[in-house]
Amino acid sequence: DVKVTQSSRYLVKRTGEKVFLECVQDMDHENMFWYRQDPGLGLRLIYFSYDVKMKEKGDIPEGYSVSREKKERFSLILESASTNQTSMYLCASSFERGTNTGELFFGEGSRLTVL
């Protein structure tokens, strides 16, 4: 089974703090993604990566950065947390080879509260 593991299920941080959200997948997937999920807004893509050291902006990258130094690990960084970044953050991975569908496999999520 594919396993996508997010380092923290719940975090509480203060405004202005630097926040790191870590994600590790164990299936050698090329693609990794960070989404945030908010009531009434659904899942929105923040950043994604197709390969090591490669990153692409999603729909809402402002206030975030990412790092992918190793294939299995994709980190989301909030340089200076703000209250409007209080949300559920979901990491996902996928691969596309042959006839597979390319579906996303999600981690359990990290619920971040910024005070």
Next chain:
Amino acid sequence: GQNIDQPTEMTATEGAIVQINCTYQTSGFNGLFWYQQHAGEAPTFLSYNVLDGLEEKGRFSSFLSRSKGYSYLLLKELQMKDSASYLCAVRVSGYSTLTFGKGTMLLVSP
């Protein structure tokens, strides 16, 4: 960009059949996905359609009409555990990313 619409909430009775609709507008369509998400849990993959027609997988079926920009998820013999949010997502050609609708919360009552 893409625009994906699905109803916000639906209710149904245990044992019944429910159909959750999804309409989308996009260029370069390359697949439609349905996910199930229970409260407080990660979304889990249910189905994938890239060609027109019906895909059946046990109690769940998914239909796609590319010309109409329309899909539905059909859940048969509803069970209480089917109470969850159902997410429709579209992939565009040349990209691995999925764009999600806002989700449909399904409540199954006894």
